[in-house]
Amino acid sequence: MSARLRARTWVEPRANFARPRKLVCEPARAAEFFYSGQQGGAEMVAKMRERYEDSKLYRIRHSTAHVMAQAVMELFPGAKIAIGPAIEDGFYYDFDLPRTLTPEDLEQIQKRMVEIIKGKHPFVRRVVSAEEARQIFKDQPYKLELIEGLERGEVDEDGNPVEEKPEISIYQHDSFVDLCRGPHVENTAEINPKAIKLLHVSGAYWRGDEHNPMLQRIYGTAWNDPKELEEYLWRLEEAKKRDHRKLGRELDIFTFDEEVGPGLALWTPRGGAIIEEIEKLAKEVEFKHRYVRVRTPHLAKEDLFVHSGHLPYYAESMYPPMELEGVRYYVKPMNCPMHHKIFASRPRSYRDLPLRLAEYGTCYRYEKSGELFGLMRVRSLQMNDAHIYCSEAQFEQEFTDVIKMYLEYFELFGIQEYYMRFSTHHPRGLGKKYVNNPELWKKTEDMVRQAMQKNGIPYIEIADEAAFYGPKIDVQVRSAIGREFTLATNQVDFAQPARFELTFTNEAGQPETPLCLHRAPLSTHERLIGFLLEHYAGAFPVWLSPEQVRIIPITDSQNEYAVNLQNRLYDLGVRVEADLTPDRMNAKIRKAQLMKVPYMLVVGEKEMNAGAVALRKRDGSQQVMPVEEFIALITDRIRTRSAEL
RNA sequence: GCCCUCAUAGCUCAGUAGGUAGAGCGUGCCCUUGGUAAGGGCAAGGUCAUGGGUUCGAAUCCCAUUGGGGGCUCCA
Numbered sequence: 001m002s003a004r005l006r007a008r009t010w011v012e013p014r015a016n017f018a019r020p021r022k023l024v025c026e027p028a029r030a031a032e033f034f035y036s037g038q039q040g041g042a043e044m045v046a047k048m049r050e051r052y053e054d055s056k057l058y059r060i061r062h063s064t065a066h067v068m069a070q071a072v073m074e075l076f077p078g079a080k081i082a083i084g085p086a087i088e089d090g091f092y093y094d095f096d097l098p099r100t101l102t103p104e105d106l107e108q109i110q111k112r113m114v115e116i117i118k119g120k121h122p123f124v125r126r127v128v129s130a131e132e133a134r135q136i137f138k139d140q141p142y143k144l145e146l147i148e149g150l151e152r153g154e155v156d157e158d159g160n161p162v163e164e165k166p167e168i169s170i171y172q173h174d175s176f177v178d179l180c181r182g183p184h185v186e187n188t189a190e191i192n193p194k195a196i197k198l199l200h201v202s203g204a205y206w207r208g209d210e211h212n213p214m215l216q217r218i219y220g221t222a223w224n225d226p227k228e229l230e231e232y233l234w235r236l237e238e239a240k241k242r243d244h245r246k247l248g249r250e251l252d253i254f255t256f257d258e259e260v261g262p263g264l265a266l267w268t269p270r271g272g273a274i275i276e277e278i279e280k281l282a283k284e285v286e287f288k289h290r291y292v293r294v295r296t297p298h299l300a301k302e303d304l305f306v307h308s309g310h311l312p313y314y315a316e317s318m319y320p321p322m323e324l325e326g327v328r329y330y331v332k333p334m335n336c337p338m339h340h341k342i343f344a345s346r347p348r349s350y351r352d353l354p355l356r357l358a359e360y361g362t363c364y365r366y367e368k369s370g371e372l373f374g375l376m377r378v379r380s381l382q383m384n385d386a387h388i389y390c391s392e393a394q395f396e397q398e399f400t401d402v403i404k405m406y407l408e409y410f411e412l413f414g415i416q417e418y419y420m421r422f423s424t425h426h427p428r429g430l431g432k433k434y435v436n437n438p439e440l441w442k443k444t445e446d447m448v449r450q451a452m453q454k455n456g457i458p459y460i461e462i463a464d465e466a467a468f469y470g471p472k473i474d475v476q477v478r479s480a481i482g483r484e485f486t487l488a489t490n491q492v493d494f495a496q497p498a499r500f501e502l503t504f505t506n507e508a509g510q511p512e513t514p515l516c517l518h519r520a521p522l523s524t525h526e527r528l529i530g531f532l533l534e535h536y537a538g539a540f541p542v543w544l545s546p547e548q549v550r551i552i553p554i555t556d557s558q559n560e561y562a563v564n565l566q567n568r569l570y571d572l573g574v575r576v577e578a579d580l581t582p583d584r585m586n587a588k589i590r591k592a593q594l595m596k597v598p599y600m601l602v603v604g605e606k607e608m609n610a611g612a613v614a615l616r617k618r619d620g621s622q623q624v625m626p627v628e629e630f631i632a633l634i635t636d637r638i639r640t641r642s643a644e645l
Numbered sequence: 646g647c648c649c650u651c652a653u654a655g656c657u658c659a660g661u662a663g664g665u666a667g668a669g670c671g672u673g674c675c676c677u678u679g680g681u682a683a684g685g686g687c688a689a690g691g692u693c694a695u696g697g698g699u700u701c702g703a704a705u706c707c708c709a710u711u712g713g714g715g716g717c718u719c720c721a
Contacts, residue, residue, distance in 0.1 A: 202716030203648025214648045524721045555678040590682040
């Protein structure tokens with residue numbers, strides 16, 4: 001996942017418009033950066049200032065990238081080098097090579113790197129003029145392009161936009177010279193040759209632009225000592241075990257079928273049970289927060305999406321149209337236009353606002369084939385969607401309320417690490433990527449910023465990543481093993497209400513355009529369940545478990561007792577199975593354990609005669625109790641959505 | 646979409662000097678009636694992803710397609 005990290009900037013409240021820059025954290029520290037619970041953001045902001053970039057590990061990784069580049073250059077004389085930064089947990093370097101790298105190449109390269117490191121070469125920094133730099137890198141077209149940018153003061157040597165014109169510096173160790181801002185370690189001796197490892201090769205566009213040539217990127221990792229490296233590799237292994245795709249198959253939650261199509265998940269009965277629970281939860285919470293539920297179709301005429309702006313701005317993410325009786329229809333990529341039409345279906349008064357329309361809407365998005373990723377990126381998705389129509393005066397209250405709803409959910413799911421990613425527009429995209437209305441962009445962005453600052457919500461501001469109709473907040477969460485996901489989203493929409501000429505009559509009797517807040521705290525079923533699978537490692541809390549109870553008769557003389565018990569629990573709404581196979585009890589326990597069923601009820605002669613059950617919890621603990629007591633226990637756990645087993 | 650890579654039984658995987666397939670788990674049946682993570686036996690199950698090509702002969706070599714994975718980019 002590390003390479004999925006995006007350019008970003010930590011911004012404290014009141015900071016000015018910030019441009020994206022590469023910033024990555026070592027995981028141990030990144031955890032501290034995340035906003036945890038309700039505490040104030042002040043000290044966290046201070047911690048944000050302790051940059052990963054200032055750490056020794058960062059310098060080690062950056063320097064190791066240079067060493068790797070040297071090794072590659074020696075192996076492939078004439079290779080073109082691009083950029084090679086340190087990233088979370090490691091580093092990479094991009095190359096333009098005459099042929100594709102193989103795993104054997106990586107071994108070769110790593111071997112050579114070890115030799116170079118052992119040579120104890122100092123890293124020497126030198127500031128040079130643009131002219132001299134061009135001379136040094138005359139055979140390196142990518143470097144020349146970067147020098148151009150540096151000279152114009154537009155980008156740094158990683159190609160990221162900068163505020164001030166930087167000086168041009170080069171770093172040399174042994175025979176290798178690189179255009180580089182640094183910092184580096186003093187000497188290759190500071191790199192532990194036993195704590196580095198090259199991981200894999202992949203393609204990467206020069207400067208991330210698909211119109212540019214595809215380069216070969218080598219990912220590697222580097223640590224202070226071999227123990228840390230080992231720990232890191234162990235963490236990768238652990239992450240594999242929690243991979244939602246693997247767990248989804250093992251626990252029989254969902255499946256994909258080639259004939260159905262890529263990115264189109266099929267939910268099995270067990271997955272369906274989880275979805276039922278999540279929808280039940282959402283309905284309860286939304287009821288409490290005064291939402292009303294609506295239902296809308298999966299497709300609509302072309303006109304609707306022209307009107308909404310989806311076709312002009314979002315067409316490439318939509319499935320192509322189907323034509324019927326000369327009319328073109330599209331399956332919806334979002335629910336908003338339909339909800340707007342419901343708003344418009346009758347005159348609205350300020351007394352109707354805020355109007356909160358909620359729907360678990362199914363949408364279809366044509367994600368590029370290479371984008372698909374298990375349940376996390378799919379083409380058919382069911383969203384915990386709602387649109388809140390409100391006046392400007394109500395905006396802050398509504399926005400804050402939505403944030404509070406997020407917090408409720410996070411507490412329930414035991415999500416302890418998260419932060420808000422505030423995506424704003426960039427003027428250069430006006431009329432292209434973004435609706436052309438600079439005043440409204442500024443106004444709504446200020447409103448969001450203000451609402452977050454007033455509520456002490458720390459956030460990261462990212463330029464040029466807004467939705468086409470307005471600024472948005474993405475909520476980034478970390479799973480129990482520290483992988484980061486975009487889960488919830490919260491978007492301000494000032495464009496569509498105007499496009500649809502939505503109005504309400506205000507207190508002065510005048511028509512006024514409402515603001516619209518899109519929000520999806522529980523994300524989509526697909527992404528949320530993918531996340532939860534990893535987060536819980538498949539061991540769902542009782543209320544969410546696809547199978548809550550497995551009844552295990554010891555011999556088949558208890559089968560009838562088991563079935564009666566099963567029926568009794570079933571009638572109480574408990575998801576329960578009785579294992580009547582001829583397996584021995586030990587095997588039955590093992591099977592239930594592997595399926596991560598929270599409660600096993602072992603029933604033998606003794607239990608049957610006493611009207612009792614021998615409860616074995618998923619954690620291995622055991623306790624014999626009357627049936628009534630167990631019923632009280634499980635119904636309480638389910639009712640309170642307890643995290644406790 | 647692009648670069649790389651992979652595709653053998655429901656699952657995990659063997660099967661390299663090209664001679665039309667194996668294991669474990671799972672499933673079914675039989676025996677076993679066993680007190681907290683695998684009792685034993687037998688059986689069924691694969692046109693080796695799909696379509697072409699090379700060859701006397703292809704799971705094995707080549708091409709294309711489909712799907713999966715690692716990334717780039719994008720996003721719920």
